[in-house]
Amino acid sequence: RIMPVRWSRYNPSYLEPEVKKDSYQKPLEELTEEEREQMELKAVRPIKAAPPTLSSSVFSDPMVSKFTNMMMKSGNKVLARSLMSQTLEAIKRKQLEKYHKAPENEKETIECNPYVIFHQALNNCQPIIGLSNITKGGKTYQVPVPLTDNRKRFLAMKWLITECRDNKHRRMMMPEKLSQELLLAFNNEGPVIKRKHVLHKMAEANRAYAHFRWW
Amino acid sequence: TLRLICTTTAVQRKNVGASGPEKYTEAFIKKQIEEFNLGKRHLANMMGEDPETFTQEDIDRAIAYLFPSGLFDKQARPMMKHPTEVFPEQRKIQWGEDGRPFHFLFYTGKQSYYSLMHETYEKFLNVQKHQDQLIAQDLPLQKEKRNLAGSRWLTKIELEEMLLEKLSDDDYSRFIQLLQKLVALPCADIEENYIQKFCKEVPVQLQRVVIEPLQYDEQGVAFSTGEGKRKTARATAIVYDNGTGKITVNGTDILHYFPVLQDREQLLFPFQFLGRIGKHDMVCTVSGGGRSAQAGAIRLASAKALRSFVTEKEVEFMRQAGLLTVDPRVKERKKPGQEGPRRKFTWKKR
Numbered sequence: 001r002i003m004p005v006r007w008s009r010y011n012p013s014y015l016e017p018e019v020k021k022d023s024y025q026k027p028l029e030e031l032t033e034e035e036r037e038q039m040e041l042k043a044v045r046p047i048k049a050a051p052p053t054l055s056s057s058v059f060s061d062p063m064v065s066k067f068t069n070m071m072m073k074s075g076n077k078v079l080a081r082s083l084m085s086q087t088l089e090a091i092k093r094k095q096l097e098k099y100h101k102a103p104e105n106e107k108e109t110i111e112c113n114p115y116v117i118f119h120q121a122l123n124n125c126q127p128i129i130g131l132s133n134i135t136k137g138g139k140t141y142q143v144p145v146p147l148t149d150n151r152k153r154f155l156a157m158k159w160l161i162t163e164c165r166d167n168k169h170r171r172m173m174m175p176e177k178l179s180q181e182l183l184l185a186f187n188n189e190g191p192v193i194k195r196k197h198v199l200h201k202m203a204e205a206n207r208a209y210a211h212f213r214w215w
Numbered sequence: 216t217l218r219l220i221c222t223t224t225a226v227q228r229k230n231v232g233a234s235g236p237e238k239y240t241e242a243f244i245k246k247q248i249e250e251f252n253l254g255k256r257h258l259a260n261m262m263g264e265d266p267e268t269f270t271q272e273d274i275d276r277a278i279a280y281l282f283p284s285g286l287f288d289k290q291a292r293p294m295m296k297h298p299t300e301v302f303p304e305q306r307k308i309q310w311g312e313d314g315r316p317f318h319f320l321f322y323t324g325k326q327s328y329y330s331l332m333h334e335t336y337e338k339f340l341n342v343q344k345h346q347d348q349l350i351a352q353d354l355p356l357q358k359e360k361r362n363l364a365g366s367r368w369l370t371k372i373e374l375e376e377m378l379l380e381k382l383s384d385d386d387y388s389r390f391i392q393l394l395q396k397l398v399a400l401p402c403a404d405i406e407e408n409y410i411q412k413f414c415k416e417v418p419v420q421l422q423r424v425v426i427e428p429l430q431y432d433e434q435g436v437a438f439s440t441g442e443g444k445r446k447t448a449r450a451t452a453i454v455y456d457n458g459t460g461k462i463t464v465n466g467t468d469i470l471h472y473f474p475v476l477q478d479r480e481q482l483l484f485p486f487q488f489l490g491r492i493g494k495h496d497m498v499c500t501v502s503g504g505g506r507s508a509q510a511g512a513i514r515l516a517s518a519k520a521l522r523s524f525v526t527e528k529e530v531e532f533m534r535q536a537g538l539l540t541v542d543p544r545v546k547e548r549k550k551p552g553q554e555g556p557r558r559k560f561t562w563k564k565r
Contacts, residue, residue, distance in 0.1 A: 009543040009544050009545070010543060017535065017536050017537025017538075018535055018536060019488075019536050019537070021488060024532045024535075024536075042535050043531070044417050045417075046540065047534060047535055047537055047540060048537055048540060049515075049537050049538075049540040049541065049542040050484075050536060050537035050538060052477065052481055052507050052510065052511055053477070054537075055480050055481065055484045055487075056484060056487055056488045056536065057480060057483070057484070057487050059480070060480065077477070078475055081475075081476070081477065
């Protein structure tokens with residue numbers, strides 16, 4: 001019997017919407033076979049409505065929206081969004097300060113774009129391998145397991161947020177602390193990177209149990 | 216194997232016809248049909264209409280008028296339909312008076328399914344033989360690719376209705392795999408008639424919607440209207456041409472009505488997608504819903520209004536970007552025995 005595990009208001013035949021304008025600007029000849037089939041399929045099937053967080057403007061970034069949603073508490077998206085913009089502003093300010101103080105030859109190496117810093121910091125925080133609890137013969141072992149892309153991104157963002165919420169001075173604001181952490185992660189320093197390395201070392205130590213994994 | 220994860224109630228229709236041999240005798244169904252016809256004439260009399268020309272639509276309207284019901288499930292409301300629609304087709308008794316079954320595959324349990332598989336495989340072997348003949352004669356094999364996007368295979372429920380027999384997911388996927396193998400062969404055009412029985416036409420272009428032409432007001436400025444809804448918010452938008460990009464909502468500017476950046480981004484989304492930010496003026500009215508729902512409703516209304524200003528290709532691009540679909544997500548109802556739609560009460564051991 002088919003049991004619905006999760007259900008959605010859309011029929012299963014609805015496809016995800018494609019918001020970016022460049023994919024529609026491409027002329028027909030440049031597409032590969034797969035893309036042509038995908039286009040034909042899209043012409044026939046109905047498409048879901050675009051969610052309110054997604055937009056085709058240059059300012060909307062899916063990673064930034066995901067991070068904002070994870071920071072949100074009790075559905076207060078306004079507050080989360082303002083914290084996020086204050087963080088990006090704080091990053092920009094710090095980088096500009098550094099830029100103006102640096103000597104001429106180092107000016108080109110300093111990255112000022114807060115989005116680039118955000119993406120690079122998240123990439124540096126992503127673990128490559130994770131641990132999962134597998135029970136065999138009554139004992140639970142921590143087995144090293146490969147992680148999917150989504151899971152890596154989720155873990156990186158989660159660690160960043162928990163780190164900022166726990167280890168800060170009582171009076172320090174979230175944007176300030178977050179911008180600090182992001183800049184440290186951008187340069188591969190800081191507590192989040194340390195946590196990633198600890199996880200990698202644990203996985204390396206438990207290499208012997210890797211054969212317990214059956215998937 | 217196919218496993219439905221996200222599904223709506225419409226997809227889960229049970230197939231009563233395949234559950235077993237006759238539950239209703241033929242005499243019973245005949246009596247139901249007579250009663251239905253008699254009842255139809257009485258209903259026509261009651262409504263003051265002509266009994267001879269009383270169609271099914273008139274029956275539905277009359278029943279909805281006489282027994283109004285606000286129940287959510289359409290199947291739970293009172294309805295009066297022809298007995299062949301209410302009592303689905305069933306299989307007749309499969310064995311004769313001496314107890315001997317008619318079909319040679321009766322004792323497999325799924326006789327129609329296995330006979331179908333045998334038939335399909337026979338066609339498959341036929342096509343292969345034909346192919347070998349062509350190769351032996353050194354003739355070229357025709358390879359015309361069937362248009363896959365325009366048709367789909369029958370669903371499991373439709374196949375069950377066709378065979379009047381219950382199928383399992385495994386059986387269904389095996390059958391579909393066999394059909395796909397058959398279609399993949401180059402000379403499958405011979406058995407095209409047979410394959411057509413298991414195909415269904417999907418309307419090739421989903422552009423069944425009629426795009427209204429532009430209207431012109433007193434100064435000769437072109438404008439068009441659109442309506443949109445999201446959750447409980449309803450919005451109407453009027454988009455004028457030759458504008459400066461000003462947007463007015465319920466008499467106030469958008470900067471005052473939507474203080475949040477996300478809502479204003481949603482309003483500008485259709486214009487930004489088409490690249491027409493400074494070219495149109497918009498006046499909209501919106502009521503109901505919350506902050507985000509009103510923004511979504513206006514977005515849909517403006518996208519619908521912009522359809523008249525734009526080429527068909529761009530309308531198709533807008534549809535593929537998800538701007539023209541009504542968002543069906545609404546607040547889920549609270550269930551009895553639970554605190555909210557999903558949250559259960561705190562579990563106490565004693």
